[in-house]
Structure formats: C-alpha cells, structure tokens
Amino acid sequence: MVHGFLLVFLFSFIISTTNIHASNQTECTSLMAFALTLSSPLVNWSSFVDCCHWKGITCNQDGRVTHLLLPSNGLKGGMSVSSLSNLTHLTHLNLSHNSLYGALETQFFLSLNHLEILDLSYNLLSGEMPFSLPPKNIQTIDLSSNHFHGAISTSFFQQAWNLTSFNVSNNTFSGYIPSSIYLRSSSSIRVLDFSSNEFSGNISGGLGGCSKLQILRVGHNNLSGSLPEDIYNATKLEELALPLNSLNGAISARIANLTHLTILDLYFNYLSGTIPLNFGKLSKLKYMALDFNSLEGNLPQSLMNCTKLVELHLGFNYLDGDLTMPNFSKLSHLSKLDLIRNNFTGSLPMNLYSCRSLKVIRLSNNPYLEGQIQPEILSLKSLSFLSLAYLRLTNVTGAMKILIRCKSLHVLLLTSSFDSEAMPTDDDMVDFHGFQNLRMLSLANCSLTGHIPGWLSNLKNLSMLFLAFNQITGLIPSWLGTLPKLFVVDLSHNQISGTQLQSFDASAFEGNLQLCGAPLPNECKDIDADNKNNVDQDADNECDELPWFYIFVALGFIVGFWGSLWFFCS
Numbered sequence: 001m002v003h004g005f006l007l008v009f010l011f012s013f014i015i016s017t018t019n020i021h022a023s024n025q026t027e028c029t030s031l032m033a034f035a036l037t038l039s040s041p042l043v044n045w046s047s048f049v050d051c052c053h054w055k056g057i058t059c060n061q062d063g064r065v066t067h068l069l070l071p072s073n074g075l076k077g078g079m080s081v082s083s084l085s086n087l088t089h090l091t092h093l094n095l096s097h098n099s100l101y102g103a104l105e106t107q108f109f110l111s112l113n114h115l116e117i118l119d120l121s122y123n124l125l126s127g128e129m130p131f132s133l134p135p136k137n138i139q140t141i142d143l144s145s146n147h148f149h150g151a152i153s154t155s156f157f158q159q160a161w162n163l164t165s166f167n168v169s170n171n172t173f174s175g176y177i178p179s180s181i182y183l184r185s186s187s188s189i190r191v192l193d194f195s196s197n198e199f200s201g202n203i204s205g206g207l208g209g210c211s212k213l214q215i216l217r218v219g220h221n222n223l224s225g226s227l228p229e230d231i232y233n234a235t236k237l238e239e240l241a242l243p244l245n246s247l248n249g250a251i252s253a254r255i256a257n258l259t260h261l262t263i264l265d266l267y268f269n270y271l272s273g274t275i276p277l278n279f280g281k282l283s284k285l286k287y288m289a290l291d292f293n294s295l296e297g298n299l300p301q302s303l304m305n306c307t308k309l310v311e312l313h314l315g316f317n318y319l320d321g322d323l324t325m326p327n328f329s330k331l332s333h334l335s336k337l338d339l340i341r342n343n344f345t346g347s348l349p350m351n352l353y354s355c356r357s358l359k360v361i362r363l364s365n366n367p368y369l370e371g372q373i374q375p376e377i378l379s380l381k382s383l384s385f386l387s388l389a390y391l392r393l394t395n396v397t398g399a400m401k402i403l404i405r406c407k408s409l410h411v412l413l414l415t416s417s418f419d420s421e422a423m424p425t426d427d428d429m430v431d432f433h434g435f436q437n438l439r440m441l442s443l444a445n446c447s448l449t450g451h452i453p454g455w456l457s458n459l460k461n462l463s464m465l466f467l468a469f470n471q472i473t474g475l476i477p478s479w480l481g482t483l484p485k486l487f488v489v490d491l492s493h494n495q496i497s498g499t500q501l502q503s504f505d506a507s508a509f510e511g512n513l514q515l516c517g518a519p520l521p522n523e524c525k526d527i528d529a530d531n532k533n534n535v536d537q538d539a540d541n542e543c544d545e546l547p548w549f550y551i552f553v554a555l556g557f558i559v560g561f562w563g564s565l566w567f568f569c570s
Contacts, residue, residue: 024063027051030086031065038077064089071119072097079104079125085111094119096142103127109134121145121167133159144169144193151175157184165191169217174198177218182206189213195241196220203242208233219243219265226250232257241265243289248272251290256281267313268292275319280305289313291338296320304330315340315362322346323369329354336360340387347371348388353379364389364413373399377406384408389415389442396446397424404435412438415466416445423450423472435459442466444490452477452496464488472496476515 028051035045045054052059058067065087075098082105084090091114101124108130109115116137121144128150134141136159148171157163157178163185177199181189186209193215200222207213208230216234219241226249231240237258243265250273251266262284271293280302288306291313298321299314309331320343328334329351335358345368352361353376361383363369370392377383383406393399396418403412423443438459444466451474452467462483468490475498480489489504493511509515516524 024050024052024059026086027065030083031057031068034080034083037080037083038075040074040076058092060089066090067092069094070098071095074098075100078102079120079123081105081108087112089114091115091137092117095123096120097122099124101125104130106131108132109138116140118142129153129156134163135159136161138163139188140165142167143171146171148173152178154178154180157181160184162188164188167191167193168197169193169195171197174200176201177203177223179204179206182210186210187212191215193217194221198222200224202226203228203231205230207231210234212236214260215239217241219245221245223247227252229254235259237261238284239263239265242269244268246270250274251276253278255279258282259284261285262308263287265289266293270294272296274298275300275303275314277302279303282306284308286310286333291315291317291340293317299323299326301326304328307331307333309334310357311336311338313338315342317342320344323363323366324349324351328352331355333357338362339366341365343367344369348373350374350376353377356380356382358383360385362387363391364415366391368392370394373402375402377402380406382408384410384437386411387413388417389413391417393417394421396421396443396448397428400424401428404429406435408437409435410437411440413440413442414446415442418443418446418448420447420449420471423448423453423470424455425450426454429453429455436461438462439485440464443470445469447471449473451475452480452491454479456480457483460484462486466490467494468492470494476509 031051031054032045032047051057051065052063056068056070057065060066066089068087068090069092071094075095077100079100079102088111090112093112093115094117096119103126109132113135114137115135117140118138119140119142121142123146126147126149129148129152133156138160139162141163142165144167148168151174152168157180160181161184166181166189174197177194181192183206189210190212191214195217196219198221199218202225203218203223205228207216207228213234214236215238217239220243223242223245225247227247229252232252232254235257238260240258240261241263247266247269248271251271253276255276256278259281261282264285265287267289271290272295274297275290275295277300279300283306285306286308287310289311295317296319299319304327307330310333312334313336315338323344324346326349328349332355334355337352337358337360340362341364344366348369348371356379358380359382364387367390372393372395386409401424403409435458439461441459441462445468448470450472452472454477456465457477457479460483463485465486465488472491472494474496476491476496481503489508491509491512492507495514496512497514516522
C-alpha cells in the first residue's frame with residue numbers, strides 16, 4: 001500500500017515537473033520572439049541558457065516569468081506585445097527609456113492579466129489607449145513621454161481598484177480628464193499626472209474623495225473653469241501643479257486644509273482675488289508659483305510663516321502694499337524671490353537681506369518701489385541674479401560701489417531705475433574684488449551722463465553690456481573691443497562720437513549722430529584734426545586683431561537679446 005502511494009506521488013511529481021519545464025520553454029520562446037522584433041540585440045539572451053537567467057528577467061519558484069525589466073537598454077524597434085502574450089504570470093513590465101515605436105495593440109492587457117507594474121515611458125510609442133481594460137491588480141501605469149493621442153475612455157478604469165500611480169504626461173491626449181479614475185481608485189491612488197497634453201474642459205469633482213492622493217499634475221493643458229471645491233478635501237496632497245492652463249476664479253481659503261503641501265504651482269492662469277490670509281498654515285510649503293495671474297491685494301503676513309519656502313514666484317500680478325511690511329527675515333531657506341511686475345510700494349525691504357540663502361531677486365517693474373541699495377545686501381553671499389529695473393532708485397554711484405563687491409553676481413539689471421545721474425567714474429569704482437563673475441550688466445535708459453568709464457574694462461567675463469538710451473558722451477574706448485567674452489553691446493541712442501568698432505553690429509550704435517565709419521553711412525573724412533588726435537592710435541590695430549567671430553554677430557541676435565533683456569527687466 002505504501003509503495004503504491006509513493007509511485008503515485010512520484011508519477012505526479014514527474015508530470016508536474018514536465019509541465020513546469022514546458023511552460024518555461026514556452027515563455028522563453030516568447031521572449032526570444034520578442035527580442036527578434038527589435039533591431040538591437042539583447043545582451044546575454046541566449047537560447048542555450050534558461051531565460052530565468054537572462055538579463056532583466058526574473059522568474060518565480062515555478063520557473064514562470066514574473067519580471068521583464070529592461071529600462072535604458074538601447075532597445076529599438078516596433079513594440080510587438082503579441083510575442084509577450086504567453087507571459088501570463090508577468091507582474092512587472094518596464095521597457096522605459098528606449099526607442100520603441102508603434103501602437104499598443106487593442107488587446108494589450110488581455111493576456112497580461114496579472115500585471116501590476118507597467119512602465120513604457122520615454123519611448124516613441126503612438127496611437128490611442130488600448131481597448132482592453134487593465135487587470136484588476138494593476139498598481140502603476142506610466143506611459144509618459146511618448147506620442148499617444150486621443151481621448152482616454154472613462155471605462156478604462158473600470159477594474160482599477162488598486163491603481164496607485166497613473167502617468168500619461170508629455171503626450172497629446174485630448175478630451176476631458178477622466179473622472180472615473182477618482183471613483184474607481186479613490187482609496188488607493190497616490191499619483192495622477194496628466195501634464196503636457198491637450199486635455200480641455202473643467203476639472204470635474206471627485207478629487208476630494210481620493211484620501212491618499214499625494215501628487216496631482218495637470219499643467220500645460222487647455223483646462224478652464226475654476227478649481228473644484230472638493231480638491232481642498234484631498235488633505236494628503238503634497239504637490240498641486242496646474243500651471244499653463246486657463247483656470248479662473250479665486251483660491252479658496254480652504255487651501256489651508258492642505259497642510260502637507262510642499263509644491264503649489266498655479267502659474268500662468270487667470271486666477272483672481274487675493275492670496276488667502278491663512279496661507280501660513282502651509283508650514284511645509286517649499287515651492288510656490290502663482291505668477292502670471294490676476295491676483296491682487298497685499299502679501300499676507302502669514303505667508304512669512306511658511307519658513308521652509310525655497311522659491312516664491314508671485315510676478316506678473318496686481319499685488320500691492322508696502323513691501324517693507326512683510327517680515328522676509330523668517331524665510332531663512334529662501335533661494336529665489338520673484339515679485340516682478342506688480343504694484344508694490346515703499347522702499348527696498350531691508351529685512352530681505354536676512355535671507356542669507358537668496359540667489360535670485362527679481363523686483364523689477366514695481367514703479368512705486370523706491371529707495372537706495374544698502375550695504376547690507378553684501379550679506380547675500382550667494383546672490384547671482386539681481387533685477388531692480390524700472391524702479392525709483394537714487395544714487396547710482398553709491399549703488400554700484402556697493403554692488404561691485406558682490407563677488408557671486410552674474411546678472412545685474414538696473415534698466416530705467418535711475419534718472420539723470422552721472423555715470424560712476426574710475427575714481428568712484430576702485431574696488432574690483434567683485435564683479436569678476438558678472439556676465440550681464442544693464443544701465444540702459446537711465447539718462448546717465450559722462451563717459452564710458454574704464455572700470456568696465458576689468459569685467460573680463462562680461463558677455464552682454466547695455467547702456468542704450470542715456471546721455472553718454474565722448475569716444476568709444478578701444479578696450480571695449482578687447483573684452484574676451486563680450487559679444488552683445490548696445491550703446492545706441494547716446495551722444496558718443498568717433499569711429500564705430502567694426503566688431504559689433506551697427507544697430508549697437510544707432511542714434512549716435514557723431515559716430516562714423518562702416519557700416520554706418522557717416523564717413524570719417526569730416527572729423528577734424530583735433531578729434532583725430534584724440535582717438536587712440538592703437539584702436540584700429542586692436543580692432544584688426546579681434547577674432548573674426550565677433551564680426552558675424554547679426555542684427556537679429558542683438559535684437560533678440562534686447563528682447564530678452566526687456567523680459568528680464570519688465
């Protein structure tokens with residue numbers, strides 16, 4: 001009796017082992033067929049080796065393939081899913097960051113009914129979403145950065161009860177954001193990323209029911225309407241990013257419910273109203289971008305309680321109020337402050353200089369903001385970008401004597417912020433321990449008088465210099481053409497005289513009626529002898545020795561940079 005039982009057991013084991021081996025062989029054959037559809041051979045895939053030992057392949061104890069993971073392996077070719085249809089135990093499929101193309105077959109998910117993780121991001125895939133529904137165990141779907149298009153059917157999420165992450169960003173999907181995802185995955189979804197597509201219409205309600213939602217990105221689309229009120233019920237949100245849409249309406253005071261929020265990105269919409277007074281409750285906020293909207297009113301004092309803020313972008317709005325009132329000194333981690341193009345009043349805030357981490361300050365085009373630049377700005381050791389254009393500043397010489405000591409400064413924009421003052425002279429500017437890293441300097445449209453000073457010749461890293469629309473007189477210094485990195489100069493609309501430097505385009509000097517020399521129409525033959533004797537005799541030789549690269553700087557290039565300067569300063 002015992003012997004009979006052992007024989008039955010042994011026979012069953014042999015049959016089971018044979019079946020397992022046969023299944024394994026079938027799956028290995030399917031994988032090899034998949035490899036043959038690609039134009040780039042897979043490394044270490046050999047028919048003489050069990051596929052469970054191939055690169056990127058993982059099998060379970062029964063020898064069934066569960067993981068196919070080949071991200072960033074240089075795979076090229078059409079995406080043939082049918083060759084993977086025998087991998088019925090596959091749970092993880094990651095072919096991201098390759099060059100696969102073609103469409104996903106309509107029955108893509110039909111045979112892969114155990115799939116939990118699908119990542120096909122950063123490929124060249126196209127077409128519409130497959131008609132077959134994802135399996136009920138699916139947790140992650142990432143189709144981002146491909147060429148998919150069309151609408152996403154509301155039925156697509158019919159079985160997606162366990163979905164935690166859905167990312168279709170950087171495609172050309174259109175239609176409405178499918179609200180069914182909020183309903184089917186409300187208890188599990190953590191990441192929703194629909195950004196950089198062509199979705200339109202309103203954001204439908206239901207987000208508030210997503211009790212675990214942490215990241216919502218729907219930026220760079222064509223959305224309209226207001227923020228759904230129940231979005232403020234998604235209290236686990238850490239990132240709310242809806243930039244570059246056409247959203248309107250006010251930001252509700254209920255945003256204070258989102259106490260886990262670290263990123264709030266709503267720039268370039270049509271949001272109106274005031275910044276809620278209780279913003280300070282968002283104590284974990286690190287990045288806030290509300291620029292390019294129609295917000296108005298003061299900066300709420302409570303905003304300064306967001307002490308972890310690293311970047312604060314509120315430019316291009318209609319905000320006002322005395323800028324000396326907010327206590328910026330609480331924002332010890334602040335690296336970027338952008339309040340450009342608003343209506344703030346008062347003087348430059350001194351407590352801003354307590355934010356020792358500041359690298360970028362943009363206060364330009366607040367036409368009622370006034371005052372002087374104080375020495376305390378030197379405490380900002382990392383300051384690299386300072387834009388104070390179109391303000392009401394005084395004492396340009398005092399400002400430059402201070403700023404020249406800012407060793408880390410790369411960009412200094414003071415366009416149209418001074419009125420009819422003298423250009424700082426060489427005697428004024430004797431300290432050249434700083435400005436050695438300065439790449440861009442604008443003192444345009446300040447009605448400055450005097451000559452082009454020699455201290456500018458020490459700025460060996462300067463690449464762009466804008467002194468247009470002033471009242472500068474005298475000759476163009478010969479050293480201007482020898483600065484090694486200078487390729488954009490605008491001295492137009494001044495009163496300078498002499499011979500134009502041949503290394504820069506004529507547009508850089510237009511409006512200076514006393515200039516002469518090709519390609520300007522004025523010839524230099526009428527310059528009297530006294531003026532000729534005042535011209536540096538080495539100027540022509542120095543110009544002749546300039547690299548010919550400079551000669552080919554086109555008019556359009558200078559106009560382009562002037563446009564960029566206007567953007568930075570306005």
